[in-house]
Amino acid sequence: MPLDPEVVAFLESQKGAKPRSRMTIEETRQGMLDSRGLALPSQPLSVVTDQLIADVPVRVYQAEISDDCPVVVFAHGGRFISGNLDTHDSLCRQLAKRSGARIVAVDYRLAPEHCFPAALVDFHAVVESLGKAGATVAVAGDSAGGNLAAATCLKARDEGHDWIRWQCLLYPMLDAMASLPSHSEFQEGFGPGSADMLRGWLEYAPESIDRKEPLLSPLWAEDLRGLPPAFILSAEMDTLRDEAEEYGRRLFFAGVQAEMDCANGMIHGFLQHSAIVNQARLYLDRVAHQIRLNLFD
Numbered sequence: 001m002p003l004d005p006e007v008v009a010f011l012e013s014q015k016g017a018k019p020r021s022r023m024t025i026e027e028t029r030q031g032m033l034d035s036r037g038l039a040l041p042s043q044p045l046s047v048v049t050d051q052l053i054a055d056v057p058v059r060v061y062q063a064e065i066s067d068d069c070p071v072v073v074f075a076h077g078g079r080f081i082s083g084n085l086d087t088h089d090s091l092c093r094q095l096a097k098r099s100g101a102r103i104v105a106v107d108y109r110l111a112p113e114h115c116f117p118a119a120l121v122d123f124h125a126v127v128e129s130l131g132k133a134g135a136t137v138a139v140a141g142d143s144a145g146g147n148l149a150a151a152t153c154l155k156a157r158d159e160g161h162d163w164i165r166w167q168c169l170l171y172p173m174l175d176a177m178a179s180l181p182s183h184s185e186f187q188e189g190f191g192p193g194s195a196d197m198l199r200g201w202l203e204y205a206p207e208s209i210d211r212k213e214p215l216l217s218p219l220w221a222e223d224l225r226g227l228p229p230a231f232i233l234s235a236e237m238d239t240l241r242d243e244a245e246e247y248g249r250r251l252f253f254a255g256v257q258a259e260m261d262c263a264n265g266m267i268h269g270f271l272q273h274s275a276i277v278n279q280a281r282l283y284l285d286r287v288a289h290q291i292r293l294n295l296f297d
Contacts (some may be wrong), residue, residue: 001236001264001265002265003190003237003265003267004265004266004277004279005185006276006277006278006279007219007265007266007267007270007273007277009030009276010038010190010273010276010277011189011190011267012253014191018113019193019195019196020079020192020196020199021137021193021195021196021198021199023058024225025081025082025112025203026069028078028079028081028082029081029082029084030077030083031082032078032083032087032185033084033086033087035087035272036086036087036089036090037084037275038272038273038274038275038276039090039272039273039274040090040093040094040274040275040281041088041090041275042089042090042093042099043090043093043094043096045061045062045063045093045096045097045098046062046063046064046065046129047060047061047062047065047102048060048061048062048093050085050199053104053125053126053129053130054125054126054128054129055109055125055218056106056108056122056123056125056126057085057106057107058085058104058105058107059085059089059092059104059105059107059125060102060103060104060107061092061093061095061096061102061103061105062096062102063096063097063100063103064101065098066102066192069100069101069102069152070102070135070136070137070138070165070291070296071101071102071103071104071130071135071136071138071296072095072099072101072102072103072104072137072138072139072140072168072291072295073104073106073123073126073127073130073135073137073138073139073140073149074088074092074095074103074104074105074106074139074140074141074145075105075106075108075119075123075139075141075144075146075148075149076088076105076141076142076144076145077105077141077142077144077145077146077170077197077269077272078110078143078144078145078200079144079173079192079196079197079200079201079203079204080110080111080116080119080144080147080173080200080201080203081110081111081112081200081203081204082110082147083110083144083145084107085105085107088105088142088270088272089105090274091142091271091272091274091284092105092153094274094288095140095284095287095288095291096162098284098285098288099287099288099289099291099292100292100296101138101291101292101295101296104126104130106126107124108123108148109122110230111200111203111204112203112204113202115203115205115206115209116204116205116209116216117215117216118164119144119148119204120148120151120152120155121214123139123148123149123152124152124155124156127139127152127156127163127164128156128161128163130163131156131161131163132162136165136295137163137164137165138164138166138167138168138228138291138294138295139152139153139164139166139167139168139228140167140168140169140170141168141169141170141172142170142171142172142269142271142272143170143171143172143173143240143268144173144200144204144267145170145172146169146170146171146172146173146174146244147173147174147218149167149168149169149172150167150169150172150174150218150247151214151215151218152164153167153227153228154158154214154215154218154221155215157208157226157227164228165228165229165295166228166229166230166231166294167227167228167229167230167231167292167297168230168231168233168287168290168291169230169231169232169233169244169247169273170230170233170287171233171234171235171238171240171241171244171268171269172240172243172244172247173200173201173243174217174218174219174240174243174244174247175217175219175220175243176201176205176211176212176216176217177212177217177220178194178197178198178201178213178239180242180243180246181242182238182239182240182241182242182243183197183239183242185239186237186238186239186241186267187239190237190238190239190267190268191237191238191267191268191269192239192240192267192268192269194238194239197239197240197270218247219243219246219247219250223254224250224251224254224256225254225255225256226256227251227256228256229256229257229258229259229294230248230251230256230257230258230259231246231258231259231260231287231290231294232245232247232248232251232258232259232260232261233259233260233261233263233283233286233287234260234261234262234263235262235263235266235267235268235270236263236264236265236266237264237266237267238266238267239268240260240268244260245260245262248260258292259290260284263283264269265279266279266280266283270283271283271284271287284293
């Protein structure tokens with residue numbers, strides 16, 4: 001399918017902007033903060049509170065006060081080098097409101113100040129703390145956050161833990177080799193391109209680190225058996241499309257329940273454009289439905 005007309009209008013508005021791959025870290029982080037106006041206004045909720053879990057900063061969102069609702073631990077995107085609790089505040093509020101789950105957004109450490117596996121250590125620590133406390137836990141994340149969600153599932157399985165009931169991967173970064181065809185097909189002109197993704201990988205995992213390490217690149221994990229059921233959302237015009245879909249196929253053939261959905265005409269990060277792209281709002285409902293379907297008995 002062609003690019004969605006609302007996405008085309010957005011890309012036109014971005015012409016002439018400095019490529020993400022050539023931005024400084026400070027410019028990258030500020031740019032992500034500045035883009036918050038592309039998302040729906042903040043949704044009022046019964047509970048929005050900042051706290052520490054396992055000494056990691058988190059923000060907890062809950063539409064209605066309840067002690068026994070499922071918990072979705074969420075990792076924000078930003079290529080491991082940007083993003084924080086504020087950049088994804090609208091997205092987390094929308095998911096909490098639409099699903100009824102408690103969303104726990106994790107403010108993990110960023111590269112290059114903190115390279116692999118710092119972000120994973122932080123995210124896993126929050127999941128572990130909640131799991132040990134007896135919560136029904138799912139993990140979710142977009143882009144780099146999807147990487148952390150998938151890697152945490154691998155790490156928990158390998159350590160013999162079954163805290164995680166379900167994983168939700170939203171156009172995830174899963175291949176530090178950037179080896180699949182969509183990296184060439186959507187190299188430029190479709191929002192974040194292959195060079196932008198490779199910049200994030202380089203900052204997070206310097207060249208001394210094995211790019212096929214499974215906790216860095218879950219796509220390269222040899223054994224995916226025994227992982228939690230998954231919902232994987234890809235975007236048709238996304239440089240990461242093929243790795244998301246290949247991971248879903250590999251989960252399926254490993255005997256893991258895996259549901260995949262590709263958003264036609266969409267680009268990477270489109271859920272963050274919910275104020276200007278109707279498809280983003282529809283897919284927020286789709287993700288919220290998956291949360292209810294998989295976590296609420």
